[in-house]
Amino acid sequence: MKDNHTIATIRHDWTKEEIQAIYDTPLLELVYQAATVHRAYHPKNEVQVSTLLSIKTGGCPEDCSYCGQAARYQTDIKVQRLLPVDTVLSHAQKAKDNGSSRFCMAAAWREVRDNKDFDKVIDMVKGVNEMGLEVCCTLGMLTEEQAIRLQEAGLHAYNHNIDTSSENYDNIISTRKFSNRTDTIQNVRKAGITVCSGGIIGLGENDSDRISMLMTLANMEKHPESVPINALVRVKGTPMEDMPKVDTTDMVRMIATARIIMPETMVRLSAGRIEMDEFEQAMCFMAGANSMFSGENETLLVTPNPSLTKDKTLLEKFGLKPMVSSKKACHE
Numbered sequence: 001m002k003d004n005h006t007i008a009t010i011r012h013d014w015t016k017e018e019i020q021a022i023y024d025t026p027l028l029e030l031v032y033q034a035a036t037v038h039r040a041y042h043p044k045n046e047v048q049v050s051t052l053l054s055i056k057t058g059g060c061p062e063d064c065s066y067c068g069q070a071a072r073y074q075t076d077i078k079v080q081r082l083l084p085v086d087t088v089l090s091h092a093q094k095a096k097d098n099g100s101s102r103f104c105m106a107a108a109w110r111e112v113r114d115n116k117d118f119d120k121v122i123d124m125v126k127g128v129n130e131m132g133l134e135v136c137c138t139l140g141m142l143t144e145e146q147a148i149r150l151q152e153a154g155l156h157a158y159n160h161n162i163d164t165s166s167e168n169y170d171n172i173i174s175t176r177k178f179s180n181r182t183d184t185i186q187n188v189r190k191a192g193i194t195v196c197s198g199g200i201i202g203l204g205e206n207d208s209d210r211i212s213m214l215m216t217l218a219n220m221e222k223h224p225e226s227v228p229i230n231a232l233v234r235v236k237g238t239p240m241e242d243m244p245k246v247d248t249t250d251m252v253r254m255i256a257t258a259r260i261i262m263p264e265t266m267v268r269l270s271a272g273r274i275e276m277d278e279f280e281q282a283m284c285f286m287a288g289a290n291s292m293f294s295g296e297n298e299t300l301l302v303t304p305n306p307s308l309t310k311d312k313t314l315l316e317k318f319g320l321k322p323m324v325s326s327k328k329a330c331h332e
Contacts, residue, residue: 008037008263014218019211023257027249034256034288041263047315048102048266048291048323050136051095055124056082056107056117062175064163066203068235069108075237082107082117089127096133099312099322103128104136104159104293110175111141118146122153129154136196141176142184147191157226158188159196165212168205185220194225198268201254202232202246210254218261226291227265229254231272246272248280252287259288266291282318290323 025033038044058069058079068075092103105124112118121139128135137150138159147158162181163169169178188195199213217224231246251272258267268291269284276284292311315321 008040008260010223010263011261012219012221012223014215014261016208016211016215019215019218019257019261020207022260023207023211023214023253027252030253030256031283031287034259035286037260037263038288038290042290043323045320046290046323047285047320048268049100049311050102050104050268050291050293051091051098051100052104052106052293053088053091053095054080054108055088055105055121056080056109058108060108061110062173064173064175065239066172066200066232066235068238070238073237073239075235077235082120085120085123085127088124089131092128092131092133096131100133101323102134102136102157103131104138104157106138106159107140109140112139112143112146114146118149122149125150125153125155129156138196141180142187144187144190147187147193151191151193155193157194157196159226159228160184160188161198161200161228161230162213162216163199164203164205165209166216167212168203168209172203182216185224189222195220195222196226196228196268197224198226198228198230198258198270200230200232200271201250202243202272203240204243214254214257214261217258223262223265225266226268227258227262228268228270228291229258229289230270231275233271233274245275248276248283251276252283255284255289256287268292278314278317281314285318285320 058077059071060069062070063072064070068077088105095103125135125137134156135154136157136159137155160181164172166178185195185197197217201210217227229251231251232240232243234241234243255267267289269281269289270293273281
C-alpha cells in the first residue's frame with residue numbers, strides 16, 4: 001500500500017531521542033501523523049480480527065508479576081491441562097465462521113518441551129492451517145529445532161512479547177532474562193516464522209522504559225510483523241493487582257509511535273480494551289492500530305475482553321471491516 005509520497009521510511013537505527021520526540025508530540029498531531037503513515041502502508045478501514053484461545057491454562061512456574069497464570073500466586077484462575085486436539089479445532093472453526101482470519105493458541109508453559117503435548121500442538125497447528133486460517137502460537141521459550149517443527153506444520157506466526165524495557169525487565173520477572181526473550185525471537189526468525197512481539201504498559205515503568213521497549217522492537221534486523229500493545233489488566237492475587245488503570249491517551253501514544261517507527265507492522269490493540277469505551281478504542285484505531293482480538297468467550301486468555309457482538313457493533317459503527325486472510329483452506 002506504500003505510495004510515492006509516504007512520510008515514513010523503514011529504519012532499524014532509531015535512537016531513544018528520536019522516538020521520545022515522536023512520543024512527546026502533541027497528541028492530536030501525533031495521531032494525525034500516525035494515521036498518515038498508516039494510510040500510506042495499509043488499507044484504510046480494515047482491521048485484522050484474531051481469536052486467541054488458551055489451550056493450556058495456569059500452573060506456570062514463572063513469576064511474571066502481572067500474570068494470574070503463575071502457579072505461585074493465589075488467583076481465581078482454574079488450572080486446565082492441554083485441551084484435546086479436536087476441541088481446539090472446533091474452536092478454530094467457530095472463530096473462522098465468526099470472521100477471524102487468524103487463530104492464536106496459547107499455552108502457559110515456561111518453555112516448549114519435546115514431549116507428547118508438543119506433538120499434540122503440532123497436530124493443532126496442522127489442523128488450523130488446513131482450515132485456511134493464519135495460525136499463531138505462544139508457548140514460551142523455543143529452540144530453533146522446535147521452531148522448525150512448528151514452521152513445517154504450517155505455523156504462520158509466533159508470539160513472544162518482550163513485555164517491557166531491558167532496563168526494567170528484572171523488576172517484573174526474575175525467573176528468566178530479557179535475553180531469553182530475544183533469543184526465542186531469533187530462533188523463530190531463523191525458522192522462517194513471522195514474529196509477533198510487543199509489550200505491556202502499566203507495569204510501573206516510566207516513559208523512558210516505554211521508549212526503550214519500542215526501540216528494541218524497531219531496531220530488530222526485521223521489524224516484527226505484528227506488535228501487540230497491551231494495557232495491564234490487573235488480576236487479583238498478583239503483585240500488580242493494585243496498579244492504577246492505564247490512561248487511554250498513553251495507549252494512543254504507544255500505538256501511534258509504534259505505527260510511525262514500524263510502518264509496515266500490524267499494530268494490535270490488545271489487552272485492556274475491556275476498560276475502554278467505543279470512542280477510546282476508535283482513537284486507537286485512528287492512531288494506527290489495525291488488529292484486535294475478538295471471540296466468543298469474552299476473554300483474552302484469562303482476562304475479560306469485549307464480547308463478539310459488541311466488537312461487531314463497534315466495527316460497524318466506525319465503518320471498519322474485518323481483514324480477509326489471503327490464505328485458502330486446503331480443500332478450497
